[in-house]
Amino acid sequence: MPKKQLALVIDLNVCVGCHACVTSCKEWNTSGWAGPLSDVNPYGADPTGVFFNRVQTFECGTFPDTETIHFPKSCLHCEEPPCVPVCPTGASYKREADGIVLVDYDKCIGCKYCSWSCPYGAREFDPGQGVMKKCTLCVDRIYDMTLPEDRRKPACVLACPSSARIFGDINDPNSDTSKAIRDNGGFQLMPEWGTRPSNHYLPRRKTTMTVHRDELVRVDNPLKVEGELPRPAFTTPTIDGASSW
Amino acid sequence: MRPAFSVLFLTTLIGAGQGLLIAMVTGQIFVTLGGGPEVSGGFFAGGGLLALILLGLGLVASMFHLANPQRGWRAASRWRTSWLSREVILIPLLCGLVLLYALAHLLSLREVSLVLGLLSLLVCLALFVCTGMIYACVRFIRQWASAWTVVNYLMMGLASGFTLAAGYAGLAGSALAGFLTAAALALTLAALAARLTQLWLNARGTARSCMKTAIGTHHTQIRQITQGFMGQSFNTQEFFTPGGAEAIRGLTLLFILAGFVAPLGLIVLGVPVVAFVIQFVGLMAERWVFFAAGEHVQNLYYQAKA
Numbered sequence: 372m373p374k375k376q377l378a379l380v381i382d383l384n385v386c387v388g389c390h391a392c393v394t395s396c397k398e399w400n401t402s403g404w405a406g407p408l409s410d411v412n413p414y415g416a417d418p419t420g421v422f423f424n425r426v427q428t429f430e431c432g433t434f435p436d437t438e439t440i441h442f443p444k445s446c447l448h449c450e451e452p453p454c455v456p457v458c459p460t461g462a463s464y465k466r467e468a469d470g471i472v473l474v475d476y477d478k479c480i481g482c483k484y485c486s487w488s489c490p491y492g493a494r495e496f497d498p499g500q501g502v503m504k505k506c507t508l509c510v511d512r513i514y515d516m517t518l519p520e521d522r523r524k525p526a527c528v529l530a531c532p533s534s535a536r537i538f539g540d541i542n543d544p545n546s547d548t549s550k551a552i553r554d555n556g557g558f559q560l561m562p563e564w565g566t567r568p569s570n571h572y573l574p575r576r577k578t579t580m581t582v583h584r585d586e587l588v589r590v591d592n593p594l595k596v597e598g599e600l601p602r603p604a605f606t607t608p609t610i611d612g613a614s615s616w
Numbered sequence: 617m618r619p620a621f622s623v624l625f626l627t628t629l630i631g632a633g634q635g636l637l638i639a640m641v642t643g644q645i646f647v648t649l650g651g652g653p654e655v656s657g658g659f660f661a662g663g664g665l666l667a668l669i670l671l672g673l674g675l676v677a678s679m680f681h682l683a684n685p686q687r688g689w690r691a692a693s694r695w696r697t698s699w700l701s702r703e704v705i706l707i708p709l710l711c712g713l714v715l716l717y718a719l720a721h722l723l724s725l726r727e728v729s730l731v732l733g734l735l736s737l738l739v740c741l742a743l744f745v746c747t748g749m750i751y752a753c754v755r756f757i758r759q760w761a762s763a764w765t766v767v768n769y770l771m772m773g774l775a776s777g778f779t780l781a782a783g784y785a786g787l788a789g790s791a792l793a794g795f796l797t798a799a800a801l802a803l804t805l806a807a808l809a810a811r812l813t814q815l816w817l818n819a820r821g822t823a824r825s826c827m828k829t830a831i832g833t834h835h836t837q838i839r840q841i842t843q844g845f846m847g848q849s850f851n852t853q854e855f856f857t858p859g860g861a862e863a864i865r866g867l868t869l870l871f872i873l874a875g876f877v878a879p880l881g882l883i884v885l886g887v888p889v890v891a892f893v894i895q896f897v898g899l900m901a902e903r904w905v906f907f908a909a910g911e912h913v914q915n916l917y918y919q920a921k922a
């Protein structure tokens with residue numbers, strides 16, 4: 372069996388763009404033992420800050436034939452992460468055990484070179500600590516045995532009100548993530564770079580139903596009179612010969 | 617990309633330092649092979665020390681680029697995979713070699729100095745490759761991701777180093793002045809040709825990714841409504857250029873004139889020291905343009921605020 376690779380599957384068909392994952396991510400990760408996600412000038416005119424997760428919005432087509440796509444974006448924990456080998460200190464690494472790509476904040480010198488080697492813009496530099504940061508898949512809670520089992524998930528997954536985020540091992544064919552990818556046409560971002568992102572996205576899906584004309588008109592109503600049908604007498608013969616009511 | 621001044625200084629200073637050292641060593645080889653009159657060891661020692669100063673200044677500039685320079689030593693650990701790590705190892709190594717090279721000349725150890733010179737020449741060339749590859753291996757910036765990046769780092773370092781060497785030889789009244797001046801002219805011309813080639817190629821290239829693959833939606837018309845926040849982030853600061861296309865155009869013209877055309881004229885006029893100063897400023901502008909003109913793929917995700 373291939374190695375374990377934890378990842379998120381994000382359903383673009385369900386995401387409503389509420390930013391609940393953004394705020395819950397920030398709250399969890401800024402309060403952790405690894406130090407805050409610094410904000411600069413948070414209440415001023417030109418605020419900046421570190422986030423692991425952003426929800427963006429795109430529009431396809433021209434008005435009025437448009438479609439809105441809410442698009443959550445975080446580190447995709449690539450299976451061939453181009454950000455890792457370029458790091459001169461070894462601070463950026465991919466875990467053997469579960470495939471999570473992490474930054475060791477005690478080793479990072481803040482050269483920012485890794486961020487240049489991520490095509491997705493998933494890494495954000497923390498000017499407060501002077502180190503590079505990115506999504507950790509909430510590595511500090513998914514293995515926390517003091518939490519009940521159903522709470523051992525990334526904060527964003529727990530927060531999503533529309534269940535657009537699925538968490539699991541994409542290399543285990545029976546996981547929820549694998550099934551979702553398989554059954555719903557899961558895809559990867561920018562496959563042209565060969566990064567093999569672990570996070571997958573599920574496409575927008577149209578739910579349609581064909582209704583034929585005769586399904587709209589009652590066939591047992593030849594006089595086109597709407598209303599309650601006349602109740603036949605108890606003894607009237609019927610098709611199945613059992614009862615007339 | 618946003619040009620960081622620490623990196624502009626680092627790459628231009630060590631480039632000139634390496635070029636100067638290569639000029640000294642090739643000069644010495646030229647003399648040894650009997651191509652010119654005897655030159656005193658003091659001349660080469662002085663040139664070596666001058667190169668050492670440039671390399672040292674570059675190192676200081678690089679420290680300003682790191683947010684946690686106290687852990688800088690760790691950057692030497694990943695030389696197997698990272699060009700940045702390889703550069704970090706080669707710079708101090710080169711500094712040490714140059715120091716020994718200058719010492720050997722001061723102690724009049726001709727043979728030893730030649731061996732050390734050849735060694736540092738090789739390390740210089742390797743360092744040029746490392747510095748260039750740091751940028752050339754960033755696949756996601758198409759303007760950087762080509763062999764021309766390495767060629768240009770090499771050629772511009774050589775051009776500025778030889779111009780400086782010509783100026784130094786002129787001031788020191790060395791017999792090598794003619795040889796170094798001719799080389800400075802040739803190298804500056806070659807560097808200009810190489811840089812113009814890259815400018816031309818970059819203007820013709822096309823991006824590999826588009827909105828379709830960025831968000832995986834098969835639609836011909838996709839536009840961003842919001843990047844997800846109203847303020848700034850690392851992604852909007854590090855990867856975008858202040859001043860935009862206009863600044864790039866203006867500074868491109870400036871670096872062609874100040875970095876190449878003016879120095880060529882000034883070398884011909886016999887004032888190579890002035891030529892070097894102007895060329896150095898021009899090459900700083902060139903480095904600024906090199907960074908600013910790099911368009912990163914991630915910019916696809918940061919186009920609109922709402």
Ligand code: SF4
Nearest residue numbers: 446447449452454489
């Ligand atoms: S999304 Fe970017 S930061 Fe995350 S693993 Fe892939 S390349 Fe690295």
Ligand code: SF4
Nearest residue numbers: 458479480482483485
């Ligand atoms: S910023 Fe930190 S993690 Fe990124 S390449 Fe530099 S040392 Fe490595």
